[in-house]
Amino acid sequence: xxxxxxxxxxxxxxxxxxxxxxxxxxxxxxxxxxxxxxxxxxxxxxxxxxxxxxxxxxxxxxxxxxxxxxxxxxxxxxxxxxxxxxxxxxxxxxxxxxxxxxxxxxxxxxxxxxxxxxxxxxxxxxxxxxxxxxxxxxxxxxxxxxxxxxxxxxxxxxxxxxxxxxxxxxxxxxxxxxxxxxxxxxxxxxxxxxxxxxxxxxxxxxxxxxxxxxxxxxxxxxxxxxxxxxxxxxxxxxxxxxxxxxxxxxxxxxxxxxxxxxxxxxxxxxxxxxxxxxxxxxxxxxxxxxxxxxxxxxxxxxxxxxxxxxxxxxxxxxxxxxxxxxxxxxxxxxxxxxxxxxxxxxxxxxxxxxxxxxxxxxxxxxxxx
Amino acid sequence: xxxxxxxxxxxxxxxxxxxxxxxxxxxxxxxxxxxxxxxxxxxxxxxxxxxxxxxxxxxxxxxxxxxxxxxxxxxxxxxxxxxxxxxxxxxxxxxxxxxxxxxxxxxxxxxxxxxxxxxxxxxxxxxxxxxxxxxxxxxxxxxxxxxxxxxxxxxxxxxxxxxxxxxxxxxxxxxxxxxxxxxxxxxxxxxxxxxxxxxxxxxxxxxxxxxxxxxxxxxxxxxxxxxxxxxxxxxxxxxxxxxxxxxxxxxxxxxxxxxxxxxxxxxxxxxxxxxxxxxxxxxxxxxxxxxxxxxxxxxxxxxxxxxxxxxxxxxxxxxxxxxxxxxxxxxxxxxxxxxxxxxxxxxxxxxxxxxxxxxxxxxxxxxxx
Numbered sequence: 001x002x003x004x005x006x007x008x009x010x011x012x013x014x015x016x017x018x019x020x021x022x023x024x025x026x027x028x029x030x031x032x033x034x035x036x037x038x039x040x041x042x043x044x045x046x047x048x049x050x051x052x053x054x055x056x057x058x059x060x061x062x063x064x065x066x067x068x069x070x071x072x073x074x075x076x077x078x079x080x081x082x083x084x085x086x087x088x089x090x091x092x093x094x095x096x097x098x099x100x101x102x103x104x105x106x107x108x109x110x111x112x113x114x115x116x117x118x119x120x121x122x123x124x125x126x127x128x129x130x131x132x133x134x135x136x137x138x139x140x141x142x143x144x145x146x147x148x149x150x151x152x153x154x155x156x157x158x159x160x161x162x163x164x165x166x167x168x169x170x171x172x173x174x175x176x177x178x179x180x181x182x183x184x185x186x187x188x189x190x191x192x193x194x195x196x197x198x199x200x201x202x203x204x205x206x207x208x209x210x211x212x213x214x215x216x217x218x219x220x221x222x223x224x225x226x227x228x229x230x231x232x233x234x235x236x237x238x239x240x241x242x243x244x245x246x247x248x249x250x251x252x253x254x255x256x257x258x259x260x261x262x263x264x265x266x267x268x269x270x271x272x273x274x275x276x277x278x279x280x281x282x283x284x285x286x287x288x289x290x291x292x293x294x295x296x297x298x299x300x301x302x303x304x305x306x307x308x309x310x311x312x313x314x315x316x317x318x319x320x321x322x323x324x325x326x327x328x329x330x331x332x333x334x335x336x337x338x339x340x341x342x343x344x345x346x347x348x349x350x351x352x353x354x355x356x357x358x359x360x361x362x363x364x365x366x367x368x369x
Numbered sequence: 370x371x372x373x374x375x376x377x378x379x380x381x382x383x384x385x386x387x388x389x390x391x392x393x394x395x396x397x398x399x400x401x402x403x404x405x406x407x408x409x410x411x412x413x414x415x416x417x418x419x420x421x422x423x424x425x426x427x428x429x430x431x432x433x434x435x436x437x438x439x440x441x442x443x444x445x446x447x448x449x450x451x452x453x454x455x456x457x458x459x460x461x462x463x464x465x466x467x468x469x470x471x472x473x474x475x476x477x478x479x480x481x482x483x484x485x486x487x488x489x490x491x492x493x494x495x496x497x498x499x500x501x502x503x504x505x506x507x508x509x510x511x512x513x514x515x516x517x518x519x520x521x522x523x524x525x526x527x528x529x530x531x532x533x534x535x536x537x538x539x540x541x542x543x544x545x546x547x548x549x550x551x552x553x554x555x556x557x558x559x560x561x562x563x564x565x566x567x568x569x570x571x572x573x574x575x576x577x578x579x580x581x582x583x584x585x586x587x588x589x590x591x592x593x594x595x596x597x598x599x600x601x602x603x604x605x606x607x608x609x610x611x612x613x614x615x616x617x618x619x620x621x622x623x624x625x626x627x628x629x630x631x632x633x634x635x636x637x638x639x640x641x642x643x644x645x646x647x648x649x650x651x652x653x654x655x656x657x658x659x660x661x662x663x664x665x666x667x668x669x670x671x672x673x674x675x676x677x678x679x680x681x682x683x684x685x686x687x688x689x690x691x692x693x694x695x696x697x698x699x700x701x702x703x704x705x706x707x708x709x710x711x712x713x714x715x716x717x718x719x720x721x722x723x724x725x726x727x728x729x730x731x732x733x734x735x736x737x738x
Contacts, residue, residue: 037422041621042537043465043606044426044528049418053406056510057413058474058525062517065478096412105427107523109434141425148431149519154476156427156525159413168411237412252410 015119016112020145026116027143030123032130034139036103045141047103047158054102055159055166057093061086063151067215073193075200079118081215083125086153089239091135092219092293094159096237098167098228101138101221104130106155109148122153125216134221164228172234172253172298176315181227181308182220182294183213184242184267185285189274190214192285196278207274219293226306227297235297241288243352243359245296246313250351253298259313261355267312287359318351384488385481389514395485396512399492401499403508405472414510416472416527423471424528424535426462430455432520436584442562444569448487450584452494455522458608460504461588461662463528465606467536467597470507470590473499475524478517491522494585503590533597541603541622541667545684550596550664550677551589552582553611553636554651557658558643559583565647576643588662595675596666604666610657611681612728614665616717619684622667628682630724636681656728687720 012018018026028040038046047054061067067077067085087104094101106126110119130138138157172178190210193203203211219237227235234253238245242259250257268275268282275282298315299305352359381387387395397409407415416423430436436446436454456473463470475495479488499507507526541547559579562572572580588606596604603622607614611628619626637644637651644651667684668674721728 038535038537042535043462044424044468044526044535046466046530046535047423047425049421049423052418052421054416054418054423054527055413056416056472056474056525056527058476058511058513058523060476060478060513060515060521060523062478062515062521064518065516093412097415099413103425105425105525107427107429109429109431109521142427144427144429144523146429146431147434148521149433150517150521152429152431152478152517152519152521152523154427154429154513154521154523156425156474157413158423158425161415166407166411166413166415168407 012116014112015110015114015116016147018116023119023145026120027123030120031127031140034141035137036139036141039139040142045103045105047141049160051161051163053161055094055097055099055161056156057090058154058156059090059093060152060154071194071200072197073200075194075211077215078125079121080125080128082151082153083122084129084216086155087126087129088133088217088219089293090155090157091133091138091221092237092239094157095219095221095224096235096295097159097161098164098224098232098235099159099161100225101135101157102160103139103141103158104155105142106140106153107144109146109150109152111149111151112147114151129216133218162225167228167232167235167297169234169236169249169252172249172255172315173300174255174315174317175301176233176298177301177303177305177311178246178257178259178313178315179297179299179305179309179311180238180242180294181223181297182238183292184238184294185271185282185289185292186210186213187217187291188285188289189271189282192278192280193274210271210274214291217291217293220295220308223295223306223308227295227309230299230306231303232297232299235295238292238294238296240290242296242312243287247352249296249298253315254318255315256318256351256353257313257315258356259352259354259359260311263310263312264354284360381485383481384479384483384485385516387485392488392514395489396492399489400496400509403510404506405508405510408508409511414472414474416510418529420530420532422530424463424466424468424530425525426459427523427525428459428462429521429523440563440569441566442569444563444580446584447494448490449494449497451522452491453498453585455524456495456498457502457586457588458662459524459526460502460507460590461606461608463526464588464590464593465604465664466528466530467533467593467601467604468528468530469594470504470526471529472508472510472527473524474511475509475522476513478515478519478521480518480520481516483520498585502587531594536597536601536604536666538603538605538618538621541618541624541684542669543624543684543686544670545602545667546670546672546674546680547615547626547628547682547684548666548668548674548678548680549607549611550592550666551607552661552663553607554640554654554658554661555579555582556586556660557654558640558651561647561649561654562643579640579643583660586660586662589664589677592664592675592677596664596678599668599675600672601666601668604664607661607663607665609659611665612656612721615682616721618665618667619720620717623687625685625687625720625722626682627685627725628721628723628728629680632679632681633723653729
């Protein structure tokens with residue numbers, strides 16, 4: 001975290017020392033000018049939607065749930081981390097549809113004793129993530145500021161399909177290859193390091209790469225549209241662990257999925273040393289670890305996997321018994337029924353095997369967790 | 370608040386008793402099916418943007434800041450109230466641009482001990498507000514759910530300009546008539562009633578109308594597009610009080626505004642009795658009260674005011690001294706500079722008079738408040 005030179009009492013130091021307009025004036029210059037048809041300053045912003053459609057999603061980070069301000073090992077979450085992660089997890093949702101991100105609108109709820117430097121860092125982290133992840137054409141088009149006793153950062157994100165069809169969770173077909181892009185389990189390993197009491201100052205470079213995967217995830221943004229162009233049948237972002245998310249994809253598609261144990265072992269290999277040092281199992285992180293924001297996609301037999309994708313399993317026909325369990329066929333419809341697609345609970349249980357057997361970890365659930 | 374019959378222990382009672390998917394399955398059926406090209410269930414939703422543009426804004430309600438769960442007079446904020454208010458304040462931002470709302474995406478942060486009936490009520494309130502306020506074509510296209518120690522409800526809202534130009538804050542010109550639509554000060558009077566310790570059970574019908582204006586505001590949705598069609602030069606929603614918001618409009622437009630004392634007295638008249646009973650001044654509520662979500666608009670001389678608008682003042686040329694104060698000319702530009710438009714602080718000080726004199730109340734500021 002940046003250390004400002006603000007010891008003189010008359011200089012504002014905390015968010016609560018400024019009014020809303022003064023605080024916005026600290027934030028907006030850090031976000032770049034961008035290309036919205038109309039940016040911040042009016043009641044709403046105006047974006048171009050060149051193909052007559054807009055992809056939209058929303059995601060929230062809450063203090064003490066999605067991040068800790070101070071971790072047991074001594075690491076202090078910076079505003080930069082939170083801004084980066086807010087951008088990354090939202091951009092990932094657009095990527096997962098095969099679209100290109102076009103804008104963020106961001107709502108900040110700040111305790112009055114939040115340091116101004118922390119808030120400025122947050123704006124810098126947002127902005128840096130857009131550039132570093134390759135979303136240069138994505139603008140911060142507007143926002144909202146308010147007080148609250150907890151730090152809460154919500155962004156809504158829009159995207160442009162550039163005339164293409166969106167890639168849904170529901171399109172996987174028996175015989176498809178299941179593939180991933182981006183890392184698996186790295187953010188979970190980083191969480192274990194930050195949360196486990198290991199002194200952050202003593203961590204080596206490899207371990208710090210993993211804590212950075214937790215604090216500042218790097219969704220592979222160009223690969224979503226590339227997978228769409230390659231003809232992916234189904235796609236989603238891996239935010240809650242590959243077992244849970246593959247279960248959702250299988251439930252939405254009316255299929256089941258067998259994951260390849262050897263492929264998963266390969267994914268676990270880079271995490272093995274840190275896992276040993278913490279007395280943990282790297283494979284659990286690979287199977288159940290959330291927040292990596294890679295992509296999970298199903299490609300038809302014979303489709304060459306786009307650059308960055310690795311095969312991790314096979315889409316199979318659902319057995320008669322499972323196929324007739326109530327609530328599992330409700331796919332392809334829209335609106336209320338689709339809530340079932342998001343279920344991490346019973347609806348997708350039994351749809352995922354690893355080498356034909358039940359998996360050992362079930363992914364992350366915000367409420368059951 | 371609805372009283373459920375959930376005393377049997379094995380029935381889930383709190384948000385924390387369900388996983389994310391189960392909780393979503395409680396919420397989505399209450400929101401209606403709607404007309405999104407792709408609704409909830411995938412990583413993002415897909416909306417039509419018929420004229421190739423999308424209006425977007427975001428707004429947050431935080432427990433203990435924007436509402437209290439229990440008020441001193443005994444009123445308990447229902448989930449229905451919060452859902453309604455969330456919809457209303459977001460829809461109002463789209464209305465203020467002269468656009469028609471098309472979608473909401475909603476992020477809920479819920480303490481695990483939130484009653485499920487309260488969450489269901491919230492979904493009902495959201496849905497009811499869309500219908501009651503005339504936004505039937507606005508769909509809840511998606512959302513996000515998470516835990517937190519405070520209730521936080523954020524929605525992003527999109528709108529369709531239907532081929533028209535957006536009406537900005539910056540277009541008011543000397544000679545324009547300043548007009549309002551919707552109520553002024555009613556939500557503030559309601560807040561005073563709820564917050565003042567008056568026993569809610571003993572309030573009469575007129576007072577309850579005012580508390581409802583606070584809990585479930587009714588922005589005049591059709592009038593934004595109507596004002597745009599009538600040729601409004603500038604427009605914004607009145608969320609922080611007419612003095613503060615008129616100051617923002619004046620700052621953005623490079624003008625000053627004189628409010629008409631007689632017109633303001635007329636606005637205060639319906640509040641006079643409640644004000645007397647509380648020992649308060651109704652005019653302070655009219656001038657400074659936020660959260661009514663009416664519209665403030667400037668119309669050119671000779672323009673017939675659209676139905677629902679009342680004249681409350683006149684747009685005047687800014688004096689040379691004020692016009693050259695640093696930071697006040699930065700209008701019409703986009704991005705970082707526009708932060709100044711949102712300033713409730715020094716930037717708009719002195720731009721508003723009432724019958725030629727400084728006003729008595731300065732409106733609401735989330736941080737200075």
